Amino acid sequence: MAQTSVESAHDASRTAAQDAAPTPETPSGDTLVIRGGKPLRGRVDVRGAKNLATKAMVAALLGDGPSILQDVPQISDVGVVRRMLDAYGVAVTSPEEGVLVLDPKNVERAHFAQIDALAGSSRIPILFCGPLLHRLGEALIPDLGGCRIGDRPIDFHLDALRAFGAVVDKSYEGIRITAPHGLTGANIELPYPSVGATEQVLLSAVKARGVTELKNAAIEPEIMDLIAILQKMGAIIWTEPNRTIFIEGVERLSGYTHRSIFDRNEAASWASAALATGGDIFVKGAKQLELLTFLNVFRKVGGAFDVQEDGIRFWHPGGTLRAAQVETDVHPGFMTDWQQPLIVALTQAVGTSIVHETVYENRFGFIDALVEMGADIVVHEDGLESVTRRVPRRKLEQAAVVTGPTKLHGANMEIPDLRGGFSHIIAALTAEGESRLTNLSLINRGYEHFAEKLRDLGADFSIED
């Protein structure tokens, strides 16, 4: 599939500061001062997954009646989607913390400028396309935010929408998509099992005329949870082996009531924080099946865990940690979002670890700061040949070679993106001395109440303006 510059949806003029613009969900100060060297000990609760809750909110646009979403985390990405839904006339209320009621009865058009201003720090707006085409016959895509972890194009999304019969017009304002004759089921094969593009196809196909066959689909647990939501709404969707999903379009969908799947990226982040700091964290709400691959690597590195009824306890059992070889991959592989926190723990392991990032082309941006703190990490921009690799080689991959153990010392750093930023926080907690981390509001895109959680785990820190 050819990729044009607009389809790359990367606007270099949008700065990290704009992405981190304060929202009602962000903490008041934007600098985190950490005095490290203390193991994190205690318990944290993880709630619904950022990467499901935001999509489930968009799915509510497809229903004839109100939907109820439970276990919604209080993070700024949820706030962005909430304000966008509001702009489109969806009444969103929160009768209690963690519960959203989304009523799409009065859906109406919004303006480019309004959507552009609201979309700010999120990549979710692209997923409004299918539901808006069904409801209004038109969708607008502003400049897309999200973490700066590569070019993050949207060509798969636009090609899929075109396959359904949508017309894509690009202008200086953004992208206007219309469906003069409605959407019709299609045979689509994704060039790569993209999470977002799979969600795009699901949200478009459920009310399209006829059957859609999607090949090379992403099958992440959050996608399966979205399928469960759509089925509750009245959709007919089935999966077949080899990443194939069939969707039989239906005329009407109702609202849903659903409790979001837990945030496995947050769970893995706290697990790595326990390991790196030599601590012991019980992650309430974490479940084993969605973390199988992470747990294997955690054990191989030398971490201990105990799967309990209501969560998983992760701890450093003493002794030395072991180096590991890790390749990020689509599900059921090792998630790209897990590598950054794990790399901090690997700086404390004995020997040479190799981490291949094969999903995004630029997800090692956080490493420079770790090196400044004393870590021995070399990034190979074109990856490394390896005899033991499992994931087929991709053009965009990079490899990080981590040699440990190294003592980390405090440093000043700017949080670059969500997961990389959390890794900086773990590194600062592991390091001797004081660290200052700016751009803190980026963390609130995906980590709920993280300052309170850090406090409960005994971290020594303060937040400044």
Ligand code: EPU
């Ligand atoms: N890609 C294209 N063209 C497209 C779409 C994707 O080339 O049109 C490429 C991407 O550039 C990337 C690969 O396909 O190289 C995978 O991207 P994918 O579409 O799967 O990612 P996404 O849907 O944009 C979601 C999560 C990410 C998570 C990835 C991988 C959300 C909002 N984001 O992104 O989460 O890393 O899937 O699992 O669900 C995060 O939580 O911090 C985060 C970045």
